[in-house]
Amino acid sequence: MRAWVCTALTGEDSLAFQEQPAPDCGPGQVLVRTRCVALNFPDVLITRGKYQFKLEPPFVPGSELAGDVLAVGEGVTDVAVGDRVLAMTGFGAFTEEALVAPPLQQVMRIPERMSYEDAAAFNMTYGTAMHALHQRGRLQHGESVLVLGAAGGCGSAAVQIAKAMGATVIAGASTAEKCALARDFGADEVINYRESDLRDAVMALTDNKGVDVVFDPVGDDLFKPALRCVGWNGRYLVIGFAGGEIPQVGINYTILKSLSIVGVAYGVSAINDPAMNAGNFEQLFAWYEQGLLRPHIGRTFPCEGLPDALRDMHAGNALGKTVVQF
Numbered sequence: 001m002r003a004w005v006c007t008a009l010t011g012e013d014s015l016a017f018q019e020q021p022a023p024d025c026g027p028g029q030v031l032v033r034t035r036c037v038a039l040n041f042p043d044v045l046i047t048r049g050k051y052q053f054k055l056e057p058p059f060v061p062g063s064e065l066a067g068d069v070l071a072v073g074e075g076v077t078d079v080a081v082g083d084r085v086l087a088m089t090g091f092g093a094f095t096e097e098a099l100v101a102p103p104l105q106q107v108m109r110i111p112e113r114m115s116y117e118d119a120a121a122f123n124m125t126y127g128t129a130m131h132a133l134h135q136r137g138r139l140q141h142g143e144s145v146l147v148l149g150a151a152g153g154c155g156s157a158a159v160q161i162a163k164a165m166g167a168t169v170i171a172g173a174s175t176a177e178k179c180a181l182a183r184d185f186g187a188d189e190v191i192n193y194r195e196s197d198l199r200d201a202v203m204a205l206t207d208n209k210g211v212d213v214v215f216d217p218v219g220d221d222l223f224k225p226a227l228r229c230v231g232w233n234g235r236y237l238v239i240g241f242a243g244g245e246i247p248q249v250g251i252n253y254t255i256l257k258s259l260s261i262v263g264v265a266y267g268v269s270a271i272n273d274p275a276m277n278a279g280n281f282e283q284l285f286a287w288y289e290q291g292l293l294r295p296h297i298g299r300t301f302p303c304e305g306l307p308d309a310l311r312d313m314h315a316g317n318a319l320g321k322t323v324v325q326f
């Protein structure tokens, strides 16, 4: 079997599709025949040695996949050989046969009508957005949410989940095409934050009250104007810094509006509290089957195109999710 191996921390150019020994399925582990993988921004970072955990080459990157269970190790009871599954691996997914080792990595059965493409594109972004809005943001029916980077992976999931939770969604994105996509995902209002002043636009849409929750996967120069969009008792969800710079904030700002700046660490939270994650996915799969969630797969690449797919994401060109078929 073959795998994409990162041979140096120089990004996608260092990836080589190499023959590897077939993995042995040990106790508690699940071996999955990969059908599709989906890309995430951490895949771009990890191949450059810039992610929060660092791996020494050679290693196989890849944070999520969908496929069929080929074998299960002793003690595995929640999935069986032949099941269609999705898996969140952190690394190790860009391979024809992936070994998934719970509890640090997760594997779960997918609904019958969910395609492998949708399943591969589902775990990281919908899992993150659900945990952020539900457990960390305590979003309530009837509240308002501002989603930044609303046409990206996490952003597009957040728009759809917030709508499913009964919130009013204001989506922000940087181009007309991305704004149109965000509207298509169900956003009630859209703001092109590279063409208009974000704070003025949000205040105009909320009777000067601001929003209850901000969902921010971008950071950088958007942080300051977005923080000023939060209303009384609001929650600012720190998801990531795809824009580059990690913003700084004066802590005094939190007492001006009784607001909370809330960190979201989906991967570790799912490991620490598997029951919470399982409950979230039960709801997410139910919404998917009701047609309320629709992963937007901007581009699909063949297996050989995986480095091109990562290059495209690094350039900020990805719309929704990028899927690679194995």
Ligand SMILES: NC(=O)c1ccc[n+]([C@@H]2O[C@H](COP(=O)([O-])OP(=O)(O)OC[C@H]3O[C@@H](n4cnc5c(N)ncnc54)[C@H](OP(=O)(O)O)[C@@H]3O)[C@@H](O)[C@H]2O)c1
Binding pocket: 040, 041, 042, 124, 125, 128, 148, 149, 150, 151, 152, 153, 154, 155, 172, 173, 174, 175, 178, 217, 218, 238, 239, 240, 241, 242, 243, 244, 264, 265, 266, 267, 313, 314, 315, 316, 317, 318, 320
């Ligand atoms: N905290 C957690 O648990 C968690 C979980 C998953 C991901 N994350 C983090 O969340 C962030 C977003 O992940 P994602 O998968 O949603 O990424 P994505 O699909 O690439 O979307 C990121 C969005 O950020 C904006 N952006 C601004 N400058 C950019 C640049 N230089 N390069 C790329 N995008 C840029 C783009 O929106 P506009 O062009 O519209 O501004 C883009 O659509 C990443 O930093 C990731 O590490 C965190």
